Amino acid sequence: MTAEPLLRVEGVRKHFALTKGILFSRTLGHIKAVDDISFEIRAGETLGLVGESGCGKTTTSRMILNLEEPTEGRILLEGTPIHGLQGAALAAYRAKVQAVFQDPWSSLNPRMTVGRSIAEALIVNRSGDRAQIEARVHELLQQVGLRPDQAQHYPHEFSGGQRQRVALAAALASHPRLIVLDEPVSALDVSIRAQMMNLLKDIQTQHDVAYLLVAHDLATVRHMADHVVVMYLGKVVEQAPTVALFEDVRHPYTRALFSAVLVAWPGRQQEESVLAGEVPSPLAPPSGCRFHTRCPHAMPRCSREEPMLRDVTPGHAVACHLFDGG
Amino acid sequence: MTPAPSGETILEVRDLHTHFFLRRGVVRAVDGVSFSLRRGEVLGLVGESGCGKSLTALSLMRLLPKGSARTIKGEVLLDGDNILDRTPDEMRAIRGRRISMVLQDPQTSLNPVFTIGEQLREAIVRGYRRARSEVMKLAAAALRRVEIAAPEQRLGQYPHQMSGGMKQRVVGAIAISGAPGVLIADEPTTALDVTIQLQYLKLLKRLQADTGMAILFITHDFGVVGRMCDRVAVMYAGRIVECGPVQQIFEAPQHPYTRALIASVPKMTGPIGRLTTIEGQPPSLMDLPKGCRFASRCPQVEARCLDAYPVTVRVGDQHTVDCWKVAGS
Numbered sequence: 001m002t003a004e005p006l007l008r009v010e011g012v013r014k015h016f017a018l019t020k021g022i023l024f025s026r027t028l029g030h031i032k033a034v035d036d037i038s039f040e041i042r043a044g045e046t047l048g049l050v051g052e053s054g055c056g057k058t059t060t061s062r063m064i065l066n067l068e069e070p071t072e073g074r075i076l077l078e079g080t081p082i083h084g085l086q087g088a089a090l091a092a093y094r095a096k097v098q099a100v101f102q103d104p105w106s107s108l109n110p111r112m113t114v115g116r117s118i119a120e121a122l123i124v125n126r127s128g129d130r131a132q133i134e135a136r137v138h139e140l141l142q143q144v145g146l147r148p149d150q151a152q153h154y155p156h157e158f159s160g161g162q163r164q165r166v167a168l169a170a171a172l173a174s175h176p177r178l179i180v181l182d183e184p185v186s187a188l189d190v191s192i193r194a195q196m197m198n199l200l201k202d203i204q205t206q207h208d209v210a211y212l213l214v215a216h217d218l219a220t221v222r223h224m225a226d227h228v229v230v231m232y233l234g235k236v237v238e239q240a241p242t243v244a245l246f247e248d249v250r251h252p253y254t255r256a257l258f259s260a261v262l263v264a265w266p267g268r269q270q271e272e273s274v275l276a277g278e279v280p281s282p283l284a285p286p287s288g289c290r291f292h293t294r295c296p297h298a299m300p301r302c303s304r305e306e307p308m309l310r311d312v313t314p315g316h317a318v319a320c321h322l323f324d325g326g
Numbered sequence: 327m328t329p330a331p332s333g334e335t336i337l338e339v340r341d342l343h344t345h346f347f348l349r350r351g352v353v354r355a356v357d358g359v360s361f362s363l364r365r366g367e368v369l370g371l372v373g374e375s376g377c378g379k380s381l382t383a384l385s386l387m388r389l390l391p392k393g394s395a396r397t398i399k400g401e402v403l404l405d406g407d408n409i410l411d412r413t414p415d416e417m418r419a420i421r422g423r424r425i426s427m428v429l430q431d432p433q434t435s436l437n438p439v440f441t442i443g444e445q446l447r448e449a450i451v452r453g454y455r456r457a458r459s460e461v462m463k464l465a466a467a468a469l470r471r472v473e474i475a476a477p478e479q480r481l482g483q484y485p486h487q488m489s490g491g492m493k494q495r496v497v498g499a500i501a502i503s504g505a506p507g508v509l510i511a512d513e514p515t516t517a518l519d520v521t522i523q524l525q526y527l528k529l530l531k532r533l534q535a536d537t538g539m540a541i542l543f544i545t546h547d548f549g550v551v552g553r554m555c556d557r558v559a560v561m562y563a564g565r566i567v568e569c570g571p572v573q574q575i576f577e578a579p580q581h582p583y584t585r586a587l588i589a590s591v592p593k594m595t596g597p598i599g600r601l602t603t604i605e606g607q608p609p610s611l612m613d614l615p616k617g618c619r620f621a622s623r624c625p626q627v628e629a630r631c632l633d634a635y636p637v638t639v640r641v642g643d644q645h646t647v648d649c650w651k652v653a654g655s
Binding site for chain 1: 523525586587591594
């Protein structure tokens with residue numbers, strides 16, 4: 001274990017103002033998309049970020065990609081705060097942190113050959129002359145399991161799985177230390193999904209790149225991630241090494257997420273916790289523990305006091321009054 | 327699990343062929359599909375994108391995209407009556423009352439400029455004259471059946487004022503308002519969050535138990551199949567390659583494609599290793615091989631697999647497979 005993690009997220013909040021009117025606009029309230037979260041990603045490891053829509057996982061990944069400024073808190077890459085970077089330092093950051101998004105149909109320019117799309121990062125960073133760039137593009141295509149001659153093809157000539165490979169090749173072009181994978185396999189078919197997951201793991205071993213895997217499918221996370229962070233309404237409710245989490249799920253929300261996973265084997269469904277109702281609006285999150293309105297174990301203090309995230313076993317932290325011991 | 331219902335057949339599809347006729351050639355998207363559905367049964371139809379599962383559903387509803395797609399062969403017997411012979415007007419009376427459908431995206435199933443009440447009214451009235459107060463009472467009752475809280479208030483709301491899960495419930499309420507014997511559900515939970523998905527599946531199960539309708543459940547997710555279905559049919563390149571009781575298919579899949587597909591799904595338990603993959607791509611539907619369509623990707627391919635499409639073999643009670651290897655010599 002190294003002393004300094006690759007990326008550190010420290011007490012980050014992101015509030016979006018909800019306004020009405022254009023000229024004399026008034027602020028109606030704040031959407032607390034992300035509310036005081038902290039975690040770290042170590043070099044060469046995968047962190048899975050799990051939660052339902054509106055939990056803040058996309059906002060978190062956008063802040064890590066430096067596309068969004070946190071309202072409070074800071075994010076550090078190799079010990080350097082990433083927000084406020086400018087010029088060459090910002091360009092260097094963008095080279096180190098790359099992304100692959102969910103939809104392989106919209107992430108590539110349909111009017112560019114995929115070779116050109118992959119070369120884009122190399123051209124922007126002026127890494128070498130034409131021949132060098134071309135050689136690198138061919139090398140990248142081979143690394144993701146495509147043929148070098150496919151560099152001449154346009155995105156529409158590829159299947160969804162192949163496009164996702166192209167997107168990965170483009171992300172790898174600048175030798176990143178971290179790749180944000182936002183639902184990288186959920187748009188793909190089952191058999192293609194397995195190919196892509198195997199490829200991502202191979203690339204990780206070969207290039208020592210870290211992944212932030214934003215996903216909703218727990219089985220995918222289990223196969224890919226070393227650590228898991230579970231979010232609910234802008235808060236981290238549970239975080240743990242993947243193995244520990246899958247052996248011992250603690251937070252009632254995480255437990256509900258786990259039992260909502262449809263086990264493909266009939267008759268093997270264990271205890272079931274079906275959540276009533278839906279995720280409350282982040283504009284007016286519930287008081288105390290944000291999950292208390294849907295929690296099967298809610299106690300009177302849950303609506304008054306916000307539970308702190310604390311370790312139940314070393315490295316396994318839960319934000320729930322059930323585990324306060326008091 | 328629930329025992330397989332023993333009711334009589336309500337829907338029987340025989341040798342259905344629906345092709346797209348394009349200038350470039352003929353796309354054989356549904357190419358010889360046969361299955362049957364009994365009263366009160368849930369049959370899962372699984373397969374990857376482009377295998378023809380959604381087009382099969384649209385063929386049953388007679389709602390094919392205008393122009394290029396045509397059902398050129400086969401029978402769709404709904405209560406013994408071939409609905410492929412019905413006129414468009416007759417079909418309008420059949421849809422909603424005898425066979426109905428729920429689509430993946432509730433956003434596109436509902437009209438954004440009408441209130442929920444108006445859209446339900448359209449489904450409930452269907453040409454009959456009824457007093458407005460009575461219709462609204464029926465509409466509220468329909469929402470209550472799909473477990474929407476405060477239905478009277480919801481009737482005046484527009485789709486954008488509701489969450490995705492709620493909208494999908496409204497779509498469900500509209501689909502079952504005519505008490506159809508068969509409901510086709512085409513990936514109804516794919517757009518929903520996991521906890522909401524579970525709520526919706528449980529609701530569908532309850533509604534099915536109450537009404538006794540049969541459900542054709544189209545999905546690509548084996549978890550949904552395990553939770554919802556009595557039997558499952560696996561489709562590949564326009565045909566059903568294996569069909570049988572869910573437990574049997576999961577525990578002892580016979581077709582190499584089914585086996586590979588089940589093995590490639592990441593699991594929640596057991597060892598974490600490399601996932602099994604299926605190499606290659608499905609064949610082009612414009613240029614299908616004359617033999618088995620999975621032959622080019624099959625690890626157990628033999629000479630005869632390339633020569634002729636396999637015969638359908640019965641391997642167990644209600645369990646059939648299209649595979650030469652299983653057929654033996």
